[in-house]
Amino acid sequence: MHFPADSSTSPRGQTSETPLAAPHAVPGGTILDALGSSLRGLSEHEATTRLEQYGPNALTPPQKEGPLRRLLRQFLQPLIYILLTSVLITALLEEWVDAGVILGVVLVNALIGFMQEAKALQAIEALAREMTTTATVLRDGEKSRIPATDLVPGDIVLLHSGDRVPADLRLLRSRDLQIDESALTGESIPVEKGNDTVEADTVLADRHNMAYSTTLVTHGTGMGVVTATGDHTELGRISEMIS
Template sequence: MTDFHHLSPQAALDTVDSNAQGLSHEEAARRLAQYGPNRLKPARRRGPWLRFLLQFHNLLIYVLLASACITSLLAHWVDTSVIIGVVFINAAIGFIQEGKAERAMDAIRRMLSPEAIVMREDKRVVIAAEALVPGDIVMLQSGDKVPADLRLLSAKNLRIEEAALTGESTAVEKNYRCR
């Protein structure tokens, strides 16, 4: 894996076998076939019952359930009920957090830009963001959502809204220097 942010713009282009005029349509199609579409893989959905039951598939939970069995055999009903209560509260919290994580991933998928402006054969072309490939030269304008993981080649008055990453409510000015 190359750390593209450490490379000069020309070295980054050379690494992905590209240039400032962009890829040819044939090369972009070849790379799309090679690397696949630019999209997050959808998570395998599990039903709510399975998601809840999987909260109990944990070594610590097994130890707690064994402890509950032992305390019930000893007729320590208060201890048994406390342990079982802790196990179910833990499962409920895990279930809720996993649901929130799934919703957050869905929100990130919806935030991704559906289209991108790229250079293809020295012309600006609007394509679906899913059709972006390594080596594409993406043109961003004010207000655009970034459609992929990008290496900036040049920028002017760059301000980034990082709310999705940091919770920062205002755009942050970035100092960018091409090396």
């Protein structure tokens, strides 16, 4: 089975090959073939080439805006235009109480939107800080520790208790592996992991053969192949939605 590459523009505006659509539904050996990898990992030359193609394994920082601009942007909505028009009309009719009430609704709505956006930005920054700084990989069959930003699809990553998962991985081997995925799924109990395939429409919380970026290994060991990095990870998609 071959997974076609899609050289499209990512949500952040970067052009790169998109990740595999449903790696949890495909046998591990097939995933390795599709990614041009093996249990020995990539060669250093191939990893360097892919890093140039995919870019670093990091989330793109959201665009920064000043507080005043973010507050004013809360008024740029069709419903707000209608309400402000209503304020003007009721004021012209000298219905001061009604005008005041409607204006109050507009201001409260803008304030709530401003506060929610501020919390969303803080959440994005917190997610970015959760990304691990180093990863243990196999390259040319040799184990080494590299910056997590240098990971590329096809890299073989080794996981141990206490590690944060450095990218989205399709697990190939596991031994008593449990991962805390509460940051992504809200599930407070660590999930037992394996490497058997699951259906393509399986929800994220039930994809027991996947390990997702920033989740925490609480027990056991595992080995997986990187299927997505940076903005293409599940974490990146969440960051995009709340930014």
